[in-house]
Amino acid sequence: MxxxxxxxxxxxxxxxxxxxxxxxxxxxxxxxxxxxxxxxxxxxxxxxxxxxxxxxxxxxxxxxxxxxxxxxxxxxxxxLRKERLNFPISRRTRFNQGIGDQAREKEGLLLASSEEAATADLAARLQLPVGARLIRLETLRKADRRPVSRATAWFPADRFAGIADAYRDSGSITAAFAAVGLPDYVRVSTEITAIHADNDDLSSLELSPGAIVLVTRALNADPDGVPVQYAVSRFSADAVQFTIEN
Amino acid sequence: MxxxxxxxxxxxxxxxxxxxxxxxxxxxxxxxxxxxxxxxxxxxxxxxxxxxxxxxxxxxxxxxxxxxxxxxxxxxxxxLRKERLNFPISRRTRFNQGIGDQAREKEGLLLASSEEAATADLAARLQLPVGARLIRLETLRKADRRPVSRATAWFPADRFAGIADAYRDSGSITAAFAAVGLPDYVRVSTEITAIHADNDDLSSLELSPGAIVLVTRALNADPDGVPVQYAVSRFSADAVQFTIEN
DNA sequence: CCAAAATGTCTATTGATATAGACAACTATA
DNA sequence: TATAGTTGTCTATATCAATAGACATTTTGG
Known part of the structure; x- marks a missing residue:
C-alpha cells in the first residue's frame, strides 16, 4: 500500500x-x-x-x-499514557467538579500570592476603580499528579481577605470562596485563545518545547452579578479540550 | 537595562x-x-x-x-497588519453575525460538497441511525479577504436537500438553512481544542508552518432540539479568539 | 531452536541553524 | 550636511538535523 x-x-x-x-x-x-x-x-x-x-x-x-x-x-x-481531559464551560464552571471522575486525584497548589493595585485592564474587568487593591493568586492544578493548568487569579482584596490561605488549605477556588463568605458564584464570560508554550509553561506544565497552550480568560461573579474573580489560565492543549454546552 | x-x-x-x-x-x-x-x-x-x-x-x-x-x-x-477577530460562542452563534463589524467584507466559499453515509460518530452526534444519508460541505470563510476558518459540516440529507447550492449562493449557513426551510436554529454544544496546523491548513488558511489551529466541533439544532448540523471548523489561532458569554 | 520482527548502536555525509564580525546602504534629524 | 540609527550583505565557523547503511541485540512465535 x-x-x-x-x-x-x-x-x-x-x-x-x-x-x-x-x-x-x-x-x-x-x-x-x-x-x-x-x-x-x-x-x-x-x-x-x-x-x-x-x-x-x-x-x-x-x-x-x-x-x-x-x-x-x-x-x-x-x-504508557494517553489522556485528554474534557472541561465543560458553563455558568457553573468549576475546575474540580468539571473534571469530575475523569481523574481520581485532583490537586490545587498555591504557587504564590500577593496584593497589588488594579491595572486599567483588571479594573475594567472587575468593575473596580483603577488602583483598587487586589489579591493575586498563582495556582497550579493537577489531575492524577499530572499538571493540567496554571492560572493567575485576581480577587477584590477588601471583600475576600484571607482567600489565599483558604485556597492553600483547600486547593479549590470554590471552597476558598465559601471559606471567605461566598457560597456561590457563576461564570460570566470566558475568552479562549491558543499560543505556543513559553518557558514558564514548559517547566510548570511539564511540556516539551513547541507545545501548544490553551489560554482562558474567565470572569466569575456572585449571584448578584458583581464580579468576584478574574482569572487567566493556561492549559496543556494535549491534555485538555473544552466543551461549551449552550 | x-x-x-x-x-x-x-x-x-x-x-x-x-x-x-x-x-x-x-x-x-x-x-x-x-x-x-x-x-x-x-x-x-x-x-x-x-x-x-x-x-x-x-x-x-x-x-x-x-x-x-x-x-x-x-x-x-x-x-503592516495585526488582527485578531473575536468570536462570541453562545446559543445564537452565527459566523457572519459573530464577526459583526470587526470586518467589512465577509465571505463564505463552498470548496466542495458530497453526500455520504453517517459514520458511528456522526450518527451519534446528529442522533441518526448509522449509515443515514448526510450532506457534507467543505467551506472556507474569509473576513476582509483573509481566510479565517475552514470547516466541514454535515447535515441530514433528506431534510436539507439543496443546502449545498443554497450555501454556494449565499455564503452563509444561516441563509442556506432559511432557503431550505429552517428559519432558526441554536448552538447546542461546542468543543474546542488546539493543534498544530497540518498541510491543508497551511495552504487553505495561508498559515506558516508551526502555526496553531483552533479546532471547534459544534452541534446545531432546530428550535425543537433536533440536531440539524454538525461542523468541525479550523481557525487560525493568530487571527481569532473565542468568547463564551454565559 | 531458529527465523522473523523489533529496537539499539555505530560511522559517515549533507544541508539547515546559529553565532560572530565587518562594512555597505539608506533614513531621519540635529 | 554630518551623524546616529537602522537595515542589507558578505565571509567564516561550529553545531544541530536528517539521511544512509550496516550490524548487534532482544523478543516473539512457529
Whole structure:
C-alpha cells in the first residue's frame, strides 16, 4: 500500500522529528493505537511520514522523554499514557467538579500570592476603580499528579481577605470562596485563545518545547452579578479540550 | 537595562528564528508596538531574546513573507497588519453575525460538497441511525479577504436537500438553512481544542508552518432540539479568539 | 531452536541553524 | 550636511538535523 500521511514539512524552523512527535502524540491521544497498545514499528512510521528511520527514532525518543511511550527492544514501542481531559464551560464552571471522575486525584497548589493595585485592564474587568487593591493568586492544578493548568487569579482584596490561605488549605477556588463568605458564584464570560508554550509553561506544565497552550480568560461573579474573580489560565492543549454546552 | 524576555529554548526541534517569529507575531497581535507602528530594531530584539542579530533577521524575514511586517532600510521594520477577530460562542452563534463589524467584507466559499453515509460518530452526534444519508460541505470563510476558518459540516440529507447550492449562493449557513426551510436554529454544544496546523491548513488558511489551529466541533439544532448540523471548523489561532458569554 | 520482527548502536555525509564580525546602504534629524 | 540609527550583505565557523547503511541485540512465535 502506498497510503501516506499528510507529509511533514521541511525547512520551516520546525524539525521533522518534532513534527512527527507531535503527530504521534495526538494520534495516541485520539486512541488511534488502542487496539495494540503499541505505536507502529519504526520502519512503518518512517514510511508513513516519508522520512528516515532515525528521524522517527528521534521523535519517539522525545515522546519517551515525556513519559508517553517506552521502547522495548524486540517487542516494540509501548504506549504508557494517553489522556485528554474534557472541561465543560458553563455558568457553573468549576475546575474540580468539571473534571469530575475523569481523574481520581485532583490537586490545587498555591504557587504564590500577593496584593497589588488594579491595572486599567483588571479594573475594567472587575468593575473596580483603577488602583483598587487586589489579591493575586498563582495556582497550579493537577489531575492524577499530572499538571493540567496554571492560572493567575485576581480577587477584590477588601471583600475576600484571607482567600489565599483558604485556597492553600483547600486547593479549590470554590471552597476558598465559601471559606471567605461566598457560597456561590457563576461564570460570566470566558475568552479562549491558543499560543505556543513559553518557558514558564514548559517547566510548570511539564511540556516539551513547541507545545501548544490553551489560554482562558474567565470572569466569575456572585449571584448578584458583581464580579468576584478574574482569572487567566493556561492549559496543556494535549491534555485538555473544552466543551461549551449552550 | 538587562531586562530580558523569557528566553527562547535551544535544541528542541523548534528553530530559534521560528520561536522568535511566533513571539513577535503575537506581540504585534496584542498591540504591543502600536505606539510606533514598528517592531523594535533588530539589535534590540536580539538583546531581548538573547540571540544573534542574524537570528532575529531570519524571524523578521519569515514575518515579512507572511505579509505581517515590512523592513525598510534606514527606517526600521514596519507593521503592516495585526488582527485578531473575536468570536462570541453562545446559543445564537452565527459566523457572519459573530464577526459583526470587526470586518467589512465577509465571505463564505463552498470548496466542495458530497453526500455520504453517517459514520458511528456522526450518527451519534446528529442522533441518526448509522449509515443515514448526510450532506457534507467543505467551506472556507474569509473576513476582509483573509481566510479565517475552514470547516466541514454535515447535515441530514433528506431534510436539507439543496443546502449545498443554497450555501454556494449565499455564503452563509444561516441563509442556506432559511432557503431550505429552517428559519432558526441554536448552538447546542461546542468543543474546542488546539493543534498544530497540518498541510491543508497551511495552504487553505495561508498559515506558516508551526502555526496553531483552533479546532471547534459544534452541534446545531432546530428550535425543537433536533440536531440539524454538525461542523468541525479550523481557525487560525493568530487571527481569532473565542468568547463564551454565559 | 531458529527465523522473523523489533529496537539499539555505530560511522559517515549533507544541508539547515546559529553565532560572530565587518562594512555597505539608506533614513531621519540635529 | 554630518551623524546616529537602522537595515542589507558578505565571509567564516561550529553545531544541530536528517539521511544512509550496516550490524548487534532482544523478543516473539512457529
Amino acid at each position: 502506498d497510503m501516506q500521511e499528510a507529509a511533514v514539512r521541511r525547512q520551516n524552523g520546525v524539525a521533522l522529528w518534532r513534527q512527527i512527535a507531535d503527530r504521534i502524540r495526538s494520534a495516541i491521544a485520539s486512541g488511534e493505537y488502542d487496539e495494540t497498545g503499541k505505536v507502529p514499528p519504526e520502519i512503518t512510521l518512517a514510511a508513513q511520514f516519508g522520512v528516515n528511520r532515525h528521524t522517527v527514532r528521534s521523535a519517539l525518543a522525545a515522546l519517551a522523554q515525556e513519559g508517553i511511550v517506552q521502547a522495548v527492544q524486540g517487542r516494540g514501542t509501548l504506549i | 538587562d531586562m530580558q524576555e523569557a528566553a527562547v529554548r535551544r535544541q528542541n526541534g523548534v528553530a530559534l528564528w521560528r520561536q522568535i517569529a511566533d513571539r513577535i507575531r503575537s506581540a504585534i497581535a496584542s498591540g504591543e508596538y502600536d505606539e510606533t507602528g514598528k517592531v523594535p530594531p533588530e539589535i534590540t530584539l536580539a538583546a531581548q531574546f538573547g540571540v544573534n542579530r542574524h537570528t532575529v533577521r531570519s524571524a523578521l524575514a519569515a514575518l515579512a513573507q507572511e505579509g505581517i511586517v515590512q523592513a525598510v532600510q534606514g527606517r526600521g521594520t514596519l507593521i
